[in-house]
Amino acid sequence: MELFSEHGYEQTTVAEIAERAGLTERTFFRHYSDKREVLFSGGDEFRDAFVGRLEEALDSMSALQAVTIAAQAAGASLEERVGRDFASARQAIVSVNPALRERELIKIADITAAMAQALRLRGVDEPDASMTAELGMAGFRVGFDRWLAAGEQRTLPGLIHEALGRIPSVVGS
Amino acid sequence: MELFSEHGYEQTTVAEIAERAGLTERTFFRHYSDKREVLFSGGDEFRDAFVGRLEEALDSMSALQAVTIAAQAAGASLEERVGRDFASARQAIVSVNPALRERELIKIADITAAMAQALRLRGVDEPDASMTAELGMAGFRVGFDRWLAAGEQRTLPGLIHEALGRIPSVVGS
DNA sequence: CAGGACCATGACAGTTGCTGACATCACTAC
DNA sequence: GTAGTGATGTCAGCAACTGTCATGGTCCTG
Numbered sequence: 145m146e147l148f149s150e151h152g153y154e155q156t157t158v159a160e161i162a163e164r165a166g167l168t169e170r171t172f173f174r175h176y177s178d179k180r181e182v183l184f185s186g187g188d189e190f191r192d193a194f195v196g197r198l199e200e201a202l203d204s205m206s207a208l209q210a211v212t213i214a215a216q217a218a219g220a221s222l223e224e225r226v227g228r229d230f231a232s233a234r235q236a237i238v239s240v241n242p243a244l245r246e247r248e249l250i251k252i253a254d255i256t257a258a259m260a261q262a263l264r265l266r267g268v269d270e271p272d273a274s275m276t277a278e279l280g281m282a283g284f285r286v287g288f289d290r291w292l293a294a295g296e297q298r299t300l301p302g303l304i305h306e307a308l309g310r311i312p313s314v315v316g317s
Numbered sequence: 318m319e320l321f322s323e324h325g326y327e328q329t330t331v332a333e334i335a336e337r338a339g340l341t342e343r344t345f346f347r348h349y350s351d352k353r354e355v356l357f358s359g360g361d362e363f364r365d366a367f368v369g370r371l372e373e374a375l376d377s378m379s380a381l382q383a384v385t386i387a388a389q390a391a392g393a394s395l396e397e398r399v400g401r402d403f404a405s406a407r408q409a410i411v412s413v414n415p416a417l418r419e420r421e422l423i424k425i426a427d428i429t430a431a432m433a434q435a436l437r438l439r440g441v442d443e444p445d446a447s448m449t450a451e452l453g454m455a456g457f458r459v460g461f462d463r464w465l466a467a468g469e470q471r472t473l474p475g476l477i478h479e480a481l482g483r484i485p486s487v488v489g490s
Numbered sequence: 491c492a493g494g495a496c497c498a499t500g501a502c503a504g505t506t507g508c509t510g511a512c513a514t515c516a517c518t519a520c
Numbered sequence: 521g522t523a524g525t526g527a528t529g530t531c532a533g534c535a536a537c538t539g540t541c542a543t544g545g546t547c548c549t550g
Contacts, residue, residue, distance in 0.1 A: 157535065168500055173537065208487055245426070246419035253422055271459045271480045276487050278455035286447045307444045314381055314449050315484055331507065341529055346508065 145233065148183075153241045180247045183238060186225065187251050194218040195258045198280075202266045207273075211259065211280030212308045218284065219291075219300035228300075232292050256281045283308035318406065321356075326414045353420045356411060359398065360424050367391040368431045371453075375439045380446075384432065384453030385481045392460065392473035401473075405465050429454045456481035 147156045147164060158179050162172040176182050198214035205213070222231065238244040259277035268276065287304030290296060296303075320329045320337060331352050335345040349355050371387035378386070395404065411417040432450035441449065460477030463469060469476075 158537085159535085169536090170501080170538090171499055174498080179536070242423065246423045249422040249426055250415065250419045253418070271463065272483050272487050274459045274462070275455060275480055275483050278459065279452070279484075279487070282448060282451035282455060286444045286451065289447070290444065307448055310445050310448050311452075311484075311488055314445050314452065315488060330505090342507095343509090343530080344528055347527080350508095352507065 145183075145237075148237050149233070153237055153244060180244055183234060183244060184247060184251060189225070190218060190222060191251075191255045191258065193221040194255050195262055198259055199262050199266075202262070207263055207266075207268050207276045208279065208308075211263075211276055212283065212305065214259070215280045215284040215287075215304050215308065216301035219287065219304045223300045228291070235292055252281060252285070279311065280308070283311075318356075318410075321410050322406070326410055326417060353417055356407060356417060357420060357424060362398070363391060363395060364424075364428045364431065366394040367428050368435055371432055372435055372439075375435070380436055380439075380441050380449045381452065381481075384436075384449055385456065385478065387432070388453045388457040388460075388477050388481065389474035392457065392464075392477045396473045401464070408465055425454060425458070452484065453481070456484075 147160055158172055159169050161179075161182065162169045165172070176185075194214055194217070197217035198210055201210035201213040226234075238248055256277050259280060260274045263273035263276055264270070283304050284307075286307040287300060290303050290307075291298070291300045298306075320333055331345055332342050334352075334355065335342045338345070349358075367387055367390070370390035371383055374383035374386040399407075411421055429450050432453060433447045436446035436449055437443070456477050457480075459480040460473060463476050463480075464471070464473045471479075
């Protein structure tokens with residue numbers, strides 16, 4: 145994060161990162177599958193928070209409600225684990241770099257696919273399972289973007305809830 | 318496509334592609350920004366079909382209806398321009414390769430952002446603009462995936478329409 | 491405590507994607 | 521006919537990534 149903030153992501157070489165960490169370049173690639181992964185290390189916990197909470201919630205409510213709960217839980221987990229300041233600094237680096245955006249998008253897509261699979265296992269048919277998962281993730285993304293907007297005071301789960309709460313009127317109008 | 322089908326995407330070098338095309342490797346990179354782009358050459362037309370149709374449709378109907386029309390138009394354009402067989406062969410290569418999936422996802426994300434921007438210019442506020450755009454793209458994706466499923470007979474626009482038509486009941490149940 | 495089975499790291503060479511710089515050649519405008 | 525423009529070739533070079541082998545530490549076991 146230090147090096148990326150100072151010189152930008154592309155201008156920072158893996159050799160420099162390794163040196164700053166007191167490691168060899170070869171060792172870096174043993175810990176991270178590629179250069180981009182340094183910025184995505186907490187991804188597994190995030191996915192597990194998302195999907196795990198979804199599976200729990202599915203016992204007692206509709207699919208979309210459960211997905212909403214899961215998205216909010218993932219947001220709460222993110223807010224607690226890393227905080228808004230870190231998330232904002234990280235996003236400033238990721239959002240301006242196509243290669244990093246791509247990596248972020250595929251992580252999100254994989255979580256969406258995992259949610260759809262969980263819904264299918266609970267008896268939700270296609271295309272409803274995929275659409276519901278996509279809706280939930282759309283709510284997360286829209287809420288997340290607004291959470292990092294300048295001057296925003298609300299909590300991430302609150303913004304996610306608001307985004308998903310807009311669906312009925314978007315559909316109805 | 319030939320080389321990728323024979324040896325796989327990663328096992329095919331740019332030098333081989335260039336040689337098969339009777340070009341130099343350097344010339345390849347003058348036509349395509351990177352190795353992945355050979356498989357995404359029609360992307361601009363696709364995006365224009367999507368966003369252009371959305372802007373037209375916004376004059377006479379609700380935002381979600383317009384997005385639905387746009388997604389169906391993009392689907393029709395795709396079906397007509399490349400056909401199901403080619404799309405299927407291409408997807409078989411793209412879907413198994415993370416690097417190619419990433420490229421596909423960022424193209425989709427850019428179109429989604431362009432749709433949200435078009436909606437905002439027509440007076441749709443946030444978060445509704447982003448949510449509507451995300452909904453429309455979700456419908457396209459779900460429809461597209463089913464279009465390529467084995468044994469599927471329906472048209473791509475028809476499947477997109479069906480996917481988006483499921484939203485009210487997903488929300489309501 | 492000796493010996494061996496690991497596991498993380500270092501060292502090093504090699505491949506491939508991609509870029510900058512310069513030269514060449516065909517074509518067009520005037 | 522000449523100058524300009526655009527597409528291509530040539531070449532050198534960087535940086536991301538990988539395979540392979542060596543080294544050193546830790547832990548387990550007899």
